[in-house]
Amino acid sequence: MLEYKTTPPRDLSMPRKRLLLLVDDETSILQTLRMVFENEGYQVLTAQSCAEALHLLDNGHKFDAVITDLNMEREDIGLEVARAAQRVKPRPAIVIYTGFASIPNSRAALDMGVDYMAHKPVEISELISALNRLISKRAVERFR
Amino acid sequence: MAKAASVKAPRLALVVHSDVGVLSSFQSALTEKGFVTIVARDLPTALLAITQHYFEVAVVSSRLGEGGDGWPLAGVLHLVFPKAFVAVISPDEPDVLVLQAAINYGAREVFDLSRPAAEVVGSILAQLEIAGNRAASKSSVQ
Numbered sequence: 001m002l003e004y005k006t007t008p009p010r011d012l013s014m015p016r017k018r019l020l021l022l023v024d025d026e027t028s029i030l031q032t033l034r035m036v037f038e039n040e041g042y043q044v045l046t047a048q049s050c051a052e053a054l055h056l057l058d059n060g061h062k063f064d065a066v067i068t069d070l071n072m073e074r075e076d077i078g079l080e081v082a083r084a085a086q087r088v089k090p091r092p093a094i095v096i097y098t099g100f101a102s103i104p105n106s107r108a109a110l111d112m113g114v115d116y117m118a119h120k121p122v123e124i125s126e127l128i129s130a131l132n133r134l135i136s137k138r139a140v141e142r143f144r
Numbered sequence: 145m146a147k148a149a150s151v152k153a154p155r156l157a158l159v160v161h162s163d164v165g166v167l168s169s170f171q172s173a174l175t176e177k178g179f180v181t182i183v184a185r186d187l188p189t190a191l192l193a194i195t196q197h198y199f200e201v202a203v204v205s206s207r208l209g210e211g212g213d214g215w216p217l218a219g220v221l222h223l224v225f226p227k228a229f230v231a232v233i234s235p236d237e238p239d240v241l242v243l244q245a246a247i248n249y250g251a252r253e254v255f256d257l258s259r260p261a262a263e264v265v266g267s268i269l270a271q272l273e274i275a276g277n278r279a280a281s282k283s284s285v286q
Binding site: 101102103106107109110113114115116117119130137141 | 238252
C-alpha cells in the first residue's frame with residue numbers, strides 16, 4: 001500500500017507570532033525580559049553575547065525586532081549587534097538599552113539608524129509600547 | 145510627434161522655528177540648493193503644512209513654544225514622511241538626552257543652533273546624497 005506524506009496545511013487564520021531576539025549577558029535580565037515579551041505574545045530567542053547574537057542573525061531567522069544591551073563582552077559591543085541586525089532583510093526594528101549612555105555611543109547609535117534607545121532602569125511599559133509601535137510601523141511601510 | 149516634457153516635482157523642505165531670523169537663514173540656504181521651502185513658526189502652522197505638502201527635508205527646532213515640544217513634531221514628520229530627512233535644531237550642544245530623543249523620535253540628525261544654516265543644509269544634503277547612492281547601488285546589485 002502506498003503511503004502519501006503530505007505537509008499539513010498552514011493555518012492561515014493564525015498569524016505568525018512576532019519573533020524577537022533578546023541579547024544580554026546577564027541571565028536574570030534576559031529571563032525577565034523573555035517572560036515579559038512572551039506574555040505580550042512574542043516568540044523570543046535569546047543570546048548571552050554579541051557572538052551568539054551574530055550567529056542567530058546569520059542563521060536566516062526573520063526577526064521582527066532585536067533588543068540588545070550595549071555593554072557585554074566589551075563596552076559598546078551592542079552596536080555591533082545593531083550593525084549586524086541592520087544587514088538582515090527585512091530589517092528588524094533595533095532597540096538598544098544601556099546604563100552607560102555617553103555622547104559617543106549615543107551619537108553612534110543615531111548615525112547608525114537605531115530605532116529606539118532606552119536608558120536603565122528601563123521602563124518596561126514604555127519599551128513594550130515602543131516595540132509594538134516600531135513593528136507596526138515597519139509592517140505598514142512594507143505594504144506602502 | 146511631440147514629446148511630453150518631463151516635469152520634475154520641486155523638492156520641498158519644511159523649516160519650523162519660532163525665530164524669524166533662523167527661519168529666514170534656513171530658507172535662503174535651502175532655496176540656494178534648489179528647495180522650495182515652507183516655513184512655520186508654530187505647531188499648528190507646521191501641522192497644516194504637513195497636510196498640504198510632501199516634504200523631502202524637515203528642519204525642526206526642539207523648542208517651539210516650550211522646551212522639548214519640537215520633538216513630537218519631529219516624530220510626526222518621521223511617521224508621515226518615512227523617507228524624509230528630519231533634522232532637529234537644539235539650542236545647545238546635543239547631550240546624551242538630546243541624542244536619545246533624536247533616536248526615539250526618528251530624527252536623522254541633531255544640530256546645535258550655533259551652526260550656520262548653510263553648513264547644516266550642506267550636511268543634510270551630503271547625507272541625503274550618501275543615502276541615495278547607497279539605495280541606487282543596492283538596486284543595481286539586485
